Amino acid sequence: MAKSFLIDTTLCTGCRGCQVACKQWHNLPADPTVNMGSYQNPQDLSFTTYKLVRMQEHVTEDGLKWLFFPEQCRHCIDAPCEATAGEPTAVFTNPRTGAVLYTAITKDLPAEEIIESCPYNIPRMAPDGTLAKCDMCQDRVDNGMLPACVKTCPTGAMSFGEREEIVEMANSHLMMARKKFKNANLIDVDTIRVIYLVGFKPELYHGFAMASNAEIGITRHMALQRMFRPFKRAGAQLMRG
Amino acid sequence: MEKNFLNAKLINPVAPIYDTEKDTYATCDPRYPYVGTTYRVTEHWQTGVMTRYQPYLLEMQPQMFVEMSEQLAKLKQIQNGERVRVTSARGAVEATAIVTKRFQPFNVGGGIVHQVGLPWHFGWIKPTSGTEDSANLLTPSTGDPNTRIPETKAFMVNVVKLA
Numbered sequence: 001m002a003k004s005f006l007i008d009t010t011l012c013t014g015c016r017g018c019q020v021a022c023k024q025w026h027n028l029p030a031d032p033t034v035n036m037g038s039y040q041n042p043q044d045l046s047f048t049t050y051k052l053v054r055m056q057e058h059v060t061e062d063g064l065k066w067l068f069f070p071e072q073c074r075h076c077i078d079a080p081c082e083a084t085a086g087e088p089t090a091v092f093t094n095p096r097t098g099a100v101l102y103t104a105i106t107k108d109l110p111a112e113e114i115i116e117s118c119p120y121n122i123p124r125m126a127p128d129g130t131l132a133k134c135d136m137c138q139d140r141v142d143n144g145m146l147p148a149c150v151k152t153c154p155t156g157a158m159s160f161g162e163r164e165e166i167v168e169m170a171n172s173h174l175m176m177a178r179k180k181f182k183n184a185n186l187i188d189v190d191t192i193r194v195i196y197l198v199g200f201k202p203e204l205y206h207g208f209a210m211a212s213n214a215e216i217g218i219t220r221h222m223a224l225q226r227m228f229r230p231f232k233r234a235g236a237q238l239m240r241g
Numbered sequence: 242m243e244k245n246f247l248n249a250k251l252i253n254p255v256a257p258i259y260d261t262e263k264d265t266y267a268t269c270d271p272r273y274p275y276v277g278t279t280y281r282v283t284e285h286w287q288t289g290v291m292t293r294y295q296p297y298l299l300e301m302q303p304q305m306f307v308e309m310s311e312q313l314a315k316l317k318q319i320q321n322g323e324r325v326r327v328t329s330a331r332g333a334v335e336a337t338a339i340v341t342k343r344f345q346p347f348n349v350g351g352g353i354v355h356q357v358g359l360p361w362h363f364g365w366i367k368p369t370s371g372t373e374d375s376a377n378l379l380t381p382s383t384g385d386p387n388t389r390i391p392e393t394k395a396f397m398v399n400v401v402k403l404a
């Protein structure tokens with residue numbers, strides 16, 4: 001039953017409909033911003049920004065590219081943040097969807113440690129210590145609707161559905177993408193529920209695009225080991241869907 | 242003598258030319274050595290009079306900007322993200338510099354010509370800083386001879402770092 005996303009960045013035009021849809025559905029305020037010499041804004045995820053289209057310009061093997069990376073929580077199959085929190089009333093996985101969910105009780109946990117344990121640098125803290133991030137639009141998904149970001153995407157860059165279907169779709173999108181981008185690849189497909197397809201090296205998009213690429217501290221390193229050790233378990237979960 | 246590389250005439254002979262004091266034209270004037278152009282971004286509509294009031298849209302595109310090549314930025318000692326002033330024979334606006342490889346100098350008639358680009362969505366009230374204004378202050382009041390659709394795609398400007 002559990003779900004997954006495919007985010008095919010080779011189809012993303014950087015329109016940021018997803019970024020707005022996420023805020024709109026969750027009734028989150030706009031963050032105060034200034035232009036920092038880039039179209040990307042806000043500059044980072046925050047307690048009130050769960051989805052952010054990161055933008056980078058690189059001269060690649062195919063010439064100058066403007067690379068877009070619609071970032072969000074990956075809903076790890078064996079989530080390091082959940083293990084670090086160790087408190088199911090604060091951080092837990094919804095077995096129906098596979099969504100990793102945070103509650104207001106995160107306020108009572110050591111926020112820095114949980115943030116540090118995320119290989120993708122996703123959770124963000126409110127001034128009172130409460131943590132927040134993408135919730136896979138639990139309320140929508142439980143009612144048979146698509147996540148707001150997926151529903152909004154006008155180019156077909158984002159898909160959502162049963163894990164087996166999405167993994168299959170990811171592989172067929174990869175075959176198509178390889179015809180155009182010889183280095184196209186899927187990121188960390190076995191361990192996370194938000195599968196990114198990138199046309200170029202993941203680190204060109206964002207330092208935390210891929211777990212193993214991230215500049216990691218000790219806590220994050222240990223969390224990573226925890227995450228990659230039970231490969232069998234992740235595999236089994238994949239089969240169960 | 243200024244030369245048009247595309248046509249024997251310097252400008253379209255039937256283009257409307259007005260003669261108020263604001264209708265000043267400069268082509269090969271050393272005070273305005275760069276080509277300016279204006280365009281839109283996805284986040285705002287026209288003058289931004291409806292979209293700048295939408296917090297989510299202003300969050301994504303909060304300020305007037307001017308895009309330029311790395312070469313021009315180096316020449317003018319402008320760093321990415323710095324505030325600059327863009328001037329034409331008709332007016333001036335402040336903007337944040339976006340230094341990008343998407344802009345490249347042109348080779349025109351054997352000389353290097355730099356181009357800068359600005360959106361024209363900004364104006365008063367929103368954002369509330371009061372520092373953002375419209376690129377239409379720079380553009381000439383002329384247009385298509387038949388429809389008068391404004392010519393806002395090619396005009397001459399200068400760009401300098403704000404002191």
Ligand code: SF4
Nearest residue numbers: 073074076081100118
């Ligand atoms: S991406 Fe980070 S925040 Fe999301 S489930 Fe994985 S460890 Fe937790």
Ligand code: SF4
Nearest residue numbers: 022134135137147149
């Ligand atoms: S799934 Fe929902 S909460 Fe997560 S990024 Fe998309 S819109 Fe935001």
